[in-house]
Amino acid sequence: xxxxxxxxxxxxxxxxxxxxxxxxxxxxxxxxxxxxxxxxxxxxxxxxxxxxxxxxxxxxxxxxxxxxxxxxxxxxxxxxxxxxxxxxxxxxxxxxxxxxxxxxxxxxxxxxxxxxxxxxxxxxxxxxx
Amino acid sequence: xxxxxxxxxxxxxxxxxxxxxxxxxxxxxxxxxxxxxxxxxxxxxxxxxxxxxxxxxxxxxxxxxxxxxxxxxxxxxxxxxxxxxxxxxxxxxxxxxxxxxxxxxxxxxxxxxxxxxxxxxxxxxxxxxxxxxxxxxxxxxxxxxxxxxxxxxxxxxxxxxxxxxxxxxxxxxxxxxxxxxxxxxxxxxxxxxxxxxxxxxxxxxxxxxxxxxxxxxxxxxxxxxxxxxxxxxxxxxxxxxxxxxxxxxxxxxxxxxxxxxxxxxxxxxxxxxxxxxxxxxxxxxxxxxxxxxxxxxxxxxxxxxxxxxxxxxxxxxxxxxxxxx
Numbered sequence: 001x002x003x004x005x006x007x008x009x010x011x012x013x014x015x016x017x018x019x020x021x022x023x024x025x026x027x028x029x030x031x032x033x034x035x036x037x038x039x040x041x042x043x044x045x046x047x048x049x050x051x052x053x054x055x056x057x058x059x060x061x062x063x064x065x066x067x068x069x070x071x072x073x074x075x076x077x078x079x080x081x082x083x084x085x086x087x088x089x090x091x092x093x094x095x096x097x098x099x100x101x102x103x104x105x106x107x108x109x110x111x112x113x114x115x116x117x118x119x120x121x122x123x124x125x126x127x128x129x
Numbered sequence: 130x131x132x133x134x135x136x137x138x139x140x141x142x143x144x145x146x147x148x149x150x151x152x153x154x155x156x157x158x159x160x161x162x163x164x165x166x167x168x169x170x171x172x173x174x175x176x177x178x179x180x181x182x183x184x185x186x187x188x189x190x191x192x193x194x195x196x197x198x199x200x201x202x203x204x205x206x207x208x209x210x211x212x213x214x215x216x217x218x219x220x221x222x223x224x225x226x227x228x229x230x231x232x233x234x235x236x237x238x239x240x241x242x243x244x245x246x247x248x249x250x251x252x253x254x255x256x257x258x259x260x261x262x263x264x265x266x267x268x269x270x271x272x273x274x275x276x277x278x279x280x281x282x283x284x285x286x287x288x289x290x291x292x293x294x295x296x297x298x299x300x301x302x303x304x305x306x307x308x309x310x311x312x313x314x315x316x317x318x319x320x321x322x323x324x325x326x327x328x329x330x331x332x333x334x335x336x337x338x339x340x341x342x343x344x345x346x347x348x349x350x351x352x353x354x355x356x357x358x359x360x361x362x363x364x365x366x367x368x369x370x371x372x373x374x375x376x377x378x379x380x381x382x383x384x385x386x387x388x389x390x391x392x393x394x395x396x397x398x399x400x401x402x403x404x405x406x407x408x409x410x411x412x413x414x415x416x417x418x419x420x421x422x423x424x425x426x427x428x429x430x431x432x433x434x435x436x437x438x439x440x441x442x443x444x445x446x447x448x449x450x451x452x453x454x
Contacts, residue, residue: 025282
């Protein structure tokens, strides 16, 4: 991660924002999830960005988790570049699972391998502590 | 000296308004057309002959003329720089017709304004303390979730947010102003408003079909742009959706008046008056602001695109389908 991107992402960690709809219609704040894996794909799209993380279990099986973040415009207007998170980055993601129980969640907080911890979700969304 | 008194009165009359400036210009020119008569009447040197007196008087008038022109120019500069309408008219953009020009890309009330290119999108909700609820009307304003997302939070299924929620939406908006029309392009959900500008307090059309954005007309009150809207659907008031499971609504009798006024060259106050006789005892005002962002551009926003967990039922992405290894 470049320094500029790191600074921009750090700024995101303290900023409030809102999604285009209520958090609770899609995610369950009573079901937190935390995974660690490798970024497989980033979709910088409306109405919210999505990024996918390959998570390997103890048996070596890989599950691809999908995480929803803030709208691209929110990130861009805070100086967050679209390449802030890159395919191949090792990340820990904390969020809340989708209501259907699938391997999808709100990607409330992302922690990079170098220790930087940032929020990619809308600040108005429920965030992990 | 009399011309000094005049100069003082000219400077004093620099009230800060554009009209004041125009008035100053006229007054500052009056002495040039009517040079000071009293000066010669009080000439002390009785021994000066007629020719000398004429020359002296010409020199004096010449000095006064130069002084007054200097004062007039200085006054004009001072009035212009010190912001006519201080601070509201100071260097604000103006259209060819002299009206304040709201044309440009704005970070509306849905942002924490920084004065820089990077603003933080921030959902603003109307302030409950401002709302004079009618007795028994709380249930009309606050409605418990029904379990049907189309009612509880229609934007979650890409239905419109409605005027009072669009005004503070945390997305950019582009305003295009002509002498007779104001067009507002909202980035969020690609909504638009085409608002005719005309006579103050003129009536709306009589055959309005209620819509999400309503029927808006606009007029000028000095440098304030007033947008008056009726004909709104019964819909959500704002983005209020706390975990207690309720949302806030307005009725189809709601009347909204937006008042826009530049506070300086790049900021404008944005007062929204809500008058909903079904829910509130009297009109109330929310005071917001917006800020010009000349380096921004409107982005495409397709609500249906990639909305993968709509209503909590997620669609498996391609990378997830191929993930089992």
